[in-house]
Amino acid sequence: MSASNNASGDEKAYFIDAENVAEMARLAMQDRLTTKAMGGLLPEQANLSAIHDILDIACGPGAWALDMAQAFPQKRVTGIDISRLMVEYAQAQAREKDLHNATFQVMDALNPLEFADNSFDLVNARFITGFMSKAAWPLLVRECTRILRPGGILRLTECESPLTNSKGSERMYEMLAQALARADRIFSVDGRHIGITPVLGRLLHDAGFVAIQKMSHVIDYSFGTEAHAGCYQDVMTFLKLLQPFFVNVGVTTQEEANRLYLQTLEEMRSENFCGIFFFLTAWGMKPKEA
Amino acid sequence: MSTPTDASQDENTYFIDAENAAEMARLLMQDRLLTKTMGGLFPQQIDLAHVQRILDLACGPGGWALDVARAYPEKQVVGVDVSQLMVAYANAQAREQKLPNASFQTMDILKPLAFPDNSFDLVNARFLTGLMPTSAWSKLVQECMRILRPGGIIRVTEFEATISNSPSAEKLFALSTRAIQVTGQAFSPGNNIGTTAMLGPLLRNAGYEQVQHQAYALDSSAGVEAHHSQFQNAMTFFKLLQPFLVKLGITTQEEVEILYQRAMEEMMSTTYCAIMFILSVWGTKPA
Numbered sequence: 001m002s003a004s005n006n007a008s009g010d011e012k013a014y015f016i017d018a019e020n021v022a023e024m025a026r027l028a029m030q031d032r033l034t035t036k037a038m039g040g041l042l043p044e045q046a047n048l049s050a051i052h053d054i055l056d057i058a059c060g061p062g063a064w065a066l067d068m069a070q071a072f073p074q075k076r077v078t079g080i081d082i083s084r085l086m087v088e089y090a091q092a093q094a095r096e097k098d099l100h101n102a103t104f105q106v107m108d109a110l111n112p113l114e115f116a117d118n119s120f121d122l123v124n125a126r127f128i129t130g131f132m133s134k135a136a137w138p139l140l141v142r143e144c145t146r147i148l149r150p151g152g153i154l155r156l157t158e159c160e161s162p163l164t165n166s167k168g169s170e171r172m173y174e175m176l177a178q179a180l181a182r183a184d185r186i187f188s189v190d191g192r193h194i195g196i197t198p199v200l201g202r203l204l205h206d207a208g209f210v211a212i213q214k215m216s217h218v219i220d221y222s223f224g225t226e227a228h229a230g231c232y233q234d235v236m237t238f239l240k241l242l243q244p245f246f247v248n249v250g251v252t253t254q255e256e257a258n259r260l261y262l263q264t265l266e267e268m269r270s271e272n273f274c275g276i277f278f279f280l281t282a283w284g285m286k287p288k289e290a
Numbered sequence: 291m292s293t294p295t296d297a298s299q300d301e302n303t304y305f306i307d308a309e310n311a312a313e314m315a316r317l318l319m320q321d322r323l324l325t326k327t328m329g330g331l332f333p334q335q336i337d338l339a340h341v342q343r344i345l346d347l348a349c350g351p352g353g354w355a356l357d358v359a360r361a362y363p364e365k366q367v368v369g370v371d372v373s374q375l376m377v378a379y380a381n382a383q384a385r386e387q388k389l390p391n392a393s394f395q396t397m398d399i400l401k402p403l404a405f406p407d408n409s410f411d412l413v414n415a416r417f418l419t420g421l422m423p424t425s426a427w428s429k430l431v432q433e434c435m436r437i438l439r440p441g442g443i444i445r446v447t448e449f450e451a452t453i454s455n456s457p458s459a460e461k462l463f464a465l466s467t468r469a470i471q472v473t474g475q476a477f478s479p480g481n482n483i484g485t486t487a488m489l490g491p492l493l494r495n496a497g498y499e500q501v502q503h504q505a506y507a508l509d510s511s512a513g514v515e516a517h518h519s520q521f522q523n524a525m526t527f528f529k530l531l532q533p534f535l536v537k538l539g540i541t542t543q544e545e546v547e548i549l550y551q552r553a554m555e556e557m558m559s560t561t562y563c564a565i566m567f568i569l570s571v572w573g574t575k576p577a
Binding site: 160162163164165166167169170171173174187188189190192193195197198199201202205214215217218220223224225272274275276278280 | 450453454455456457460461464477478479480481482483484486487488490491494503504505506507509511513514561563564565567569
């Protein structure tokens with residue numbers, strides 16, 4: 001995901017600057033790690049034959065959409081993101097890889113989507129919690145109902161904070177949950193968790209989706225695992241870029257944030273480091289008969 | 291899981307009385323729910339062709355072990371638990387269901403396991419958090435290494451605290467997590483239990499090979515299939531947990547009773563949403 005920097009939004013809502021190159025590199029790597037951990041691009045969808053038009057919301061630098069376009073040359077994939085930088089990068093990638101079936105455009109997922117009714121067979125969104133307010137979720141899910149064809153699928157993937165044996169990490173993610181709670185970004189009632197995973201199914205249900213299912217995935221990024229190096233880089237960028245958000249909403253001071261940042265990275269480099277994070281994909285179908 | 295009542299243990303680690311019939315009924319229901327959530331008795335990736343002798347650690351009333359014995363009549367299943375009540379129940383069930391390939395015995399898994407070297411092809415353990423001090427884990431997986439034959443498989447399944455949209459239930463979950471921390475059973479230095487984070491490193495550090503994992507989500511939101519049984523589970527679990535929480539001094543009887551009533555009401559509401567993440571990790575003893 002990349003975050004909204006819509007000027008009409010609440011300033012405090014900015015999670016990370018969406019036009020940041022470091023964030024773009026992080027998202028491209030995160031996309032690869034996530035797809036790998038999930039066991040594929042659409043691991044839970046048994047039958048892809050009825051899927052022709054695919055939309056990826058908040059596509060960032062477009063890794064998932066580009067991979068989809070590459071894997072399924074006969075399907076059309078559209079990616080949208082608020083970030084001009086990321087969309088231009090994704091377009092350049094599509095040209096370079098000769099993927100004529102992949103297109104990208106700048107669009108704010110917090111506004112009505114600029115697509116006609118019944119124009120997609122599958123809408124995908126991964127890790128969009130960072131810019132979605134509680135109030136924005138039902139609106140976006142309803143917009144997806146509108147642009148999906150009857151029988152089309154909406155697929156949402158979100159995560160909770162990682163679980164680690166590192167004091168710095170645990171404190172950082174506690175601050176993240178608290179900061180998100182203050183910015184009205186999360187469903188958690190006490191700021192202990194992000195709290196988005198329990199409500200994904202309900203969001204689909206309330207918007208009229210049927211045949212709702214869920215599948216969970218995990219990334220083990222403990223020291224010595226294949227994912228450790230990638231996740232270390234991810235965390236290094238992510239927690240750095242988050243600092244202004246933390247300070248802005250008042251969950252910490254710049255000084256404490258700096259200290260915790262260094263502590264977290266040091267603990268992650270320790271050979272005793274254990275870390276894991278769970279995420280959940282929930283998907284549902286727009287009823288065939290409206 | 292059921293928890294030790296061994297008097298030699300620190301009293302504070304007693305979670306719930308292991309000889310309690312309500313706890314036994316809860317564990318039976320939980321066993322069924324877990325197996326269903328996990329899509330079966332074993333992960334699909336495990337090749338059972340060479341698995342003959344199976345051990346289930348802290349088997350409780352034997353739900354999983356009995357199911358395995360029924361599904362695989364040619365395999366031998368042994369279950370151990372610290373609770374005499376649960377072991378007697380499981381043995382009676384094995385007789386009643388005519389499962390001569392299932393047997394159960396009382397054993398405290400915090401002590402050396404009373405089995406010879408190289409005597410099992412697969413060792414299974416589900417939901418031991420709550421009876422395991424963090425320091426006991428590496429000893430246990432080493433004991434499993436000893437009793438497994440080369441090429442044998444260990445498989446451990448643990449959970450993290452439920453995440454919900456209910457304020458009182460969240461407070462109750464937070465209290466339980468706190469209890470696990472106070473008793474030295476949590477790996478997280480923050481607000482979590484954290485057992486799932488260390489399962490992979492635990493097996494790799496003990497020398498197991500080909501360590502793999504699989505995540506599961508137990509959704510107990512209103513309107514989903516598991517809601518009713520998870521509600522019953524929570525109703526029993528948090529009732530039985532109350533004395534323990536009070537004894538630890540992290541709440542008062544009055545406070546926890548009010549919290550319990552409110553949490554149960556919220557769990558019955560049509561807007562209740564809750565999910566529990568579960569992780570299975572398995573690995574092979576080097577051949």
